[in-house]
Amino acid sequence: MNMAITIYTKPGCFGCRKTVQKLAAAGIPFTExxxxxxxxxxxxxxxxxxxxxxxxxxxxxxxxxSGLNPANIERAIAYVSQEVSG
Structure with a gap:
């Protein structure tokens, strides 16, 4: 199954930038x-x-x-990692 996370962002949005950074650092593919x-x-x-x-x-x-949510970011990383390896 092809997981495709989409992050809807706005310029200058701190939470947007942090969310993108966390997913990128985890190697999770996404579309911004x-x-x-x-x-x-x-x-x-x-x-x-x-x-x-x-x-x-x-x-x-x-x-x-919506919003900067570190717990959900971690859940998404785990979820996608599971889907990709499974």
């Missing part, structure tokens, strides 16, 4: 989407997911969150 550049992405995270704070991290349909 700038919410100020992609109106459809902004609509998705606000209308579909109901979030108003960046970053918004989407691991899959059931596992997503």
């Amino acid at each position: 989407v700038d919410l100020t550049q992609v109106p459809a992405a902004l609509e998705y995270v606000t209308e579909e997911l109901g979030y108003s704070q960046a970053p918004v991290v989407v691991v899959d349909d059931q596992f997503h969150w």
Whole structure:
């Protein structure tokens, strides 16, 4: 199964930068989407997911969150590592 984490970010967002750094340091593949550049992405995270704070991290349909959340970052790293090796 191909895990594709998407991180929706905004320029100058401390939590966004830290989230990206943590996943990159763990070697977890992800796609970063700038919410100020992609109106459809902004609509998705606000209308579909109901979030108003960046970053918004989407691991899959059931596992997503907004804001800097170290516990969820660690969960995502473990989850993706398990999927990749399993």
